[in-house]
Amino acid sequence: MAGPLDQVLRHNSWATLSLLEFCRSLDPEALELSATGTYGTLYGTLQHLVGGEQWYISLLTGEWLGGRPVRRDERRSLDDLIAVATAVGQRSVTVAPVEDAQRRVDLGGGEWATAGIILAQLVHHGNEHRTQATTILGANGIDPPSLGAWAYGIATGIAQGEMR
Amino acid sequence: MSDLAIAIDYDSWATDKVAQFCAALPASQRTLTTPGTMGTVQATLIHLVAARERYASALRGQPAPDDAIRETTTTDLAQVVARSKKLSEWFAEFGKGPIDVERIITRRAADGSTQQMPTGILIAQFLHHGNEHRAQLGSIFGANGIEPPHYSAFNWGNELGKIS
Numbered sequence: 001m002a003g004p005l006d007q008v009l010r011h012n013s014w015a016t017l018s019l020l021e022f023c024r025s026l027d028p029e030a031l032e033l034s035a036t037g038t039y040g041t042l043y044g045t046l047q048h049l050v051g052g053e054q055w056y057i058s059l060l061t062g063e064w065l066g067g068r069p070v071r072r073d074e075r076r077s078l079d080d081l082i083a084v085a086t087a088v089g090q091r092s093v094t095v096a097p098v099e100d101a102q103r104r105v106d107l108g109g110g111e112w113a114t115a116g117i118i119l120a121q122l123v124h125h126g127n128e129h130r131t132q133a134t135t136i137l138g139a140n141g142i143d144p145p146s147l148g149a150w151a152y153g154i155a156t157g158i159a160q161g162e163m164r
Numbered sequence: 165m166s167d168l169a170i171a172i173d174y175d176s177w178a179t180d181k182v183a184q185f186c187a188a189l190p191a192s193q194r195t196l197t198t199p200g201t202m203g204t205v206q207a208t209l210i211h212l213v214a215a216r217e218r219y220a221s222a223l224r225g226q227p228a229p230d231d232a233i234r235e236t237t238t239t240d241l242a243q244v245v246a247r248s249k250k251l252s253e254w255f256a257e258f259g260k261g262p263i264d265v266e267r268i269i270t271r272r273a274a275d276g277s278t279q280q281m282p283t284g285i286l287i288a289q290f291l292h293h294g295n296e297h298r299a300q301l302g303s304i305f306g307a308n309g310i311e312p313p314h315y316s317a318f319n320w321g322n323e324l325g326k327i328s
Contacts, residue, residue: 002265003166003167003168004166004167004168004169004261004263004265004284005166005167005168005171006265006284007265007282007284007285007287007288008168008171008284008287008288008291010288011285011288011289011292012288015292035198035199035200035303035307036198036199036303036306036307037198037302037303037304037305037306037307037308038200038303038306096167099167101165101166101167101170102165107327111327111328112327112328113318113321113326113327113328114321114326114327115167116165116167116170116171116326117170117174117317117318117320117321117324117326117327119167119170119171120167120170120171120174120317120320120321121316121317121318121321123171123291123295123317124174124178124295124316124317125316125317127291127292127295127296127299128295128298128299128302128316129299130296131295131296131299131300131303132299132303134200135198135199135200135201135299135300135303136200137200138199138200138201139198139199139200140200147292148289148292148293148296149285149286149288149289149291149292150279150281150285150289152285152288153281153282153285153289158281158282158285159279159280159281159282159285160279160280160281161271161277161278161279161280161281
């Protein structure tokens with residue numbers, strides 16, 4: 001059964017995959033672009049975006065989807081990041097409705113967070129770093145893809161009307 | 165409290181925090197910007213809160229009030245901060261539910277065009293929109309040597325004692 005956060009998580013997954021696929025279509029050199037005030041290079045931002053979501057889902061489920069953690073010191077292909085993001089996005093949608101938002105989740109090192117905070121962080125983190133990626137694209141003269149929930153609704157046929 | 169209510173409360177907290185930070189900046193820093201973002205600090209903040217007005221109005225099924233924040237007329241950031249807090253109070257009540265995320269909302273744009281979408285998509289959009297423009301403000305601050313406020317969901321959880 002779909003939970004109240006269902007469309008938020010579906011949009012999050014769709015937007016991350018849309019961004020990754022857009023970036024895969026660029027010249028490989030574009031992955032090294034950056035912009036002041038953002039996280040780093042476009043590739044580094046995408047890697048961190050996917051790795052972060054993979055970690056949040058591992059906290060909730062104990063599963064490292066995609067085989068192994070996405071780490072900064074290992075350069076993985078965009079195809080690989082897309083595969084991890086696909087698995088993580090699908091799992092986020094299935095774990096949220098059965099999760100107790102008040103459950104304390106071990107973060108390691110004696111730290112914890114409630115499951116609800118982790119899900120809120122997952123959504124925040126995705127939007128934050130996708131925005132940094134689109135800022136990098138815009139700052140370098142590349143028209144970024146539309147990643148809002150309007151665009152998601154139109155693309156999936158669950159919203160109607162002209163995007164403005 | 166549902167995971168959706170947590171995500172909505174987080175969004176309000178983060179926007180209020182960023183709004184207060186921006187309003188406290190000297191006038192010379194409110195006009196800062198960086199390539200790839202929407203515009204200046206002031207314009208981005210006003211747009212962020214003006215959009216919250218429109219999302220709240222769409223969810224209520226009522227037009228925005230006369231004292232709503234608008235990109236075309238609002239210039240006073242103290243007014244923006246105060247209105248954002250009022251909107252946060254409304255969103256907190258809204259988040260307590262019950263929320264029918266499947267209910268279709270018809271949203272009429274200023275030019276008379278209409279959009280139709282499930283409530284869940286509108287919620288995903290306002291969460292995305294808030295994160296997107298807060299991230300742009302973070303990039304502007306970073307690009308201009310201003311330490312940005314810490315506004316992640318983990319930061320919020322720390323304040324609430326829901327992460328340790």
